[in-house]
Amino acid sequence: MRIRTVRLAAPAFAGLLAAATACSGSSSASNTDTTGGKLKVVATTTQVADFARNIGGDKVKVTQILKPNVDPHDYEPSPADVQAIAEADVVVESGVGLEKWLDQTISSAGFHGTRVDSSKGVPIRKGNGTDEEAAGDPHIWHNPKNAEIMSGNIAAAFSAKDAKDKATYDANLKTYDAKLDQLDSWITQQIDTVPADQRKLVTNHDAFGYYVDRYHLTFIGSIIPSFDTSAELSGKQLSTLAAKIKTTGVKAIFSESSLPPKTAEAIGKQAGVKVEAGEDSLYGDTLGPAGSPGATYLDMERHNTTTIVNALKG
Structure with a gap:
């Protein structure tokens, strides 16, 4: 919320x-x-x-x-x-x-x-x-x-x-x-364990472009087509994204700990892929609270990487 x-x-x-x-x-x-x-x-x-x-x-x-x-x-x-x-x-x-x-x-x-x-x-x-x-x-x-x-x-x-x-x-x-x-x-080493053709990312909003560029992932799309979390996809755009997820062989959709996962879960169901959601999903715009896996910057990036790698390796 x-x-x-x-x-x-x-x-x-x-x-x-x-x-x-x-x-x-x-x-x-x-x-x-x-x-x-x-x-x-x-x-x-x-x-x-x-x-x-x-x-x-x-x-x-x-x-x-x-x-x-x-x-x-x-x-x-x-x-x-x-x-x-x-x-x-x-x-x-x-x-x-x-x-x-x-x-x-x-x-x-x-x-x-x-x-x-x-x-x-x-x-x-x-x-x-x-x-x-x-x-x-x-x-x-x-x-x-x-x-x-x-x-x-x-x-x-x-x-x-x-x-x-x-x-x-x-x-x-x-x-x-x-x-x-x-x-x-460490992140480079972890990403390298994922087969090259499986390094495909779908996120809740377009917050991970620098990560994608640095570690040579392929960005397939985002549920919110913007850097800002207030934007929304139309119904047609959501269906198009779900179809793209199917055709490109994406392994998972990644929601964010600070954003409601409802839309991500709906697209995941439509596309037939796993959705990483909830409090321990990706930390995008903010760190997590004290005691969480994203409590510091170093913790956040390690947690995000582990979550991405485990999901993409299936």
Whole structure:
């Protein structure tokens, strides 16, 4: 189930910030004091929040806006989000148009710290030409090499804002990069165990393009024909996809833990193939909650790969 919060009008933003200022002050110095001198970081998505924690370690206090299984395409900020941004030293975003709500929120919050677009330098897959996808495919984290670039951008911003702890950020980045390299090699090895003619993917929505490109899978189609989860296939398009699944010999359809599996299950039944659905299916747009197989970025990609490989091998 997707969770939505109510977007605040400008007067509500102003009222919230006035109250926050009256209660706690708005200076960066006073805010830093409440965190024991730690850098105050606001991270938009579950993925960049995880990267920020790995890079920042005990030198940062990370406030994560999006919670697990909350759709980043649909999100609307809460009063607490606005207050956190108003008090932050650094705001980290995933980028590529994913956080359409962020510009207004930052403006309303009166944020004057460092804003980090973690997608800077990532080779972006093109969209389909619509306004919705004008910036390209925002699901950049599904390639660990892109995650390395994102983490590097975060480390550079932390070092620029907090020069005294640069050595710590650099060391943490080096350690995390090594883990990402190991993950990339492991995924390649796992995918290589699937016969080449069985490496065909059908997903709930078009969120795995970077993964498909990196590990040389064949993308057959998605139930939601868009990067955004709010789009829908027509009845005719669903029948066409089911027929394509049959003719191409697809072994399984992959739903996502954060999306209702009803349509995927209907197509699977029509096409006569297995559907990977439920809480332990793929993690696409968000990490999973604490204790789940997708609780961290590294866990998520390992879980997704294991799920894909086991299903495609039949």
